């Protein structure tokens with residue numbers, strides 16, 4: 621099968637690879653659609669800890685083609701979301717109700733399992749144990765959710781990471797109280813889901829910040845009540861000016877730079893809550909003033925994949941997309957063939973697309989893609 625493989629830090633090649641035979645608990649899934657998000661940009665650049673060679677694409681969807689031994693809960697022919705986070709149900713974290721930190725993904729002393737073989741014999745791993753930029757995926761059955769839905773492959777593919785992280789940041793992590801003011805810092809894929817979720821949660825003001833005018837326009841369509849350009853004036857002061865000088869109750873950060881996270885935290889009022897989702901390359905640090913953090917009652921919460929419980933959250937989010945309460949068209953910019961991986965990588969990095977989606981089964985479109 622063909623797969624987009626990171627063969628060295630910063631180098632991505634579409635190669636013919638041979639999928640390994642299924643180990644116990646594993647399933648083979650024919651890939652439908654895999655979004656390209658900022659995590660994938662950083663993985664491709666080799667700045668987020670991925671060891672080559674690895675197939676990129678850390679969340680996806682597809683149709684189950686084959687079951688390995690000892691698989692339960694999923695059948696051949698099922699349409700499944702291949703989620704960015706597993707849920708083994710038994711590890712230290714799952715036992716504490718924190719499947720978002722499941723050891724199946726984050727605690728692997730021997731490294732991630734190999735899924736395929738390169739022509740030169742080297743074994744290839746898969747980003748997030750998914751590897752969605754490939755015609756086939758070799759995944760753990762505990763990392764998929766079967767769905768029955770009228771949604772398109774592209775829409776379902778978004779559920780593995782962007783939807784669950786954006787909505788979960790509002791519903792599970794911040795637990796936004798109706799009527800309270802929310803700021804969303806960064807209006808890319810995650811920010812646009814956060815805005816839609818804040819609207820559904822009944823937020824009062826939804827203040828969206830992004831330096832890109834096109835993204836601010838999308839934010840307004842998604843439900844932002846005010847949009848601000850953080851480059852125009854101090855974003856903390858701009859948010860205070862809209863909230864009678866207090867700041868917001870919840871600031872949701874979906875931008876990435878440590879400076880944006882600091883600003884998000886400081887644009888909450890005393891006793892407010894900031895939720896952080898972004899990352900710079902590994903090793904970056906966040907600097908904060910002591911008094912607002914130690915004496916002013918602020919909470920700073922991390923939102924790895926929206927503190928997801930995938931079997932509970934994904935079916936609900938599927939219904940909300942089906943009945944139109946959530947709009948995926950605001951978030952998706954364009955579809956790409958597997959061979960276009962470098963184009964979508966560049967378009968994502970330079971913010972020319974909000975979300976590019978790779979459809980590995982699609983014919984090479986040469987020049988299409990809408991970028």
Ligand SMILES: [Zn+2]
Pocket residue numbers: 706707708709710711712713714715719721722723724
């Ligand atoms: Zn677990």
Ligand SMILES: [Zn+2]
Pocket residue numbers: 657658659660678679704781782
């Ligand atoms: Zn992602």
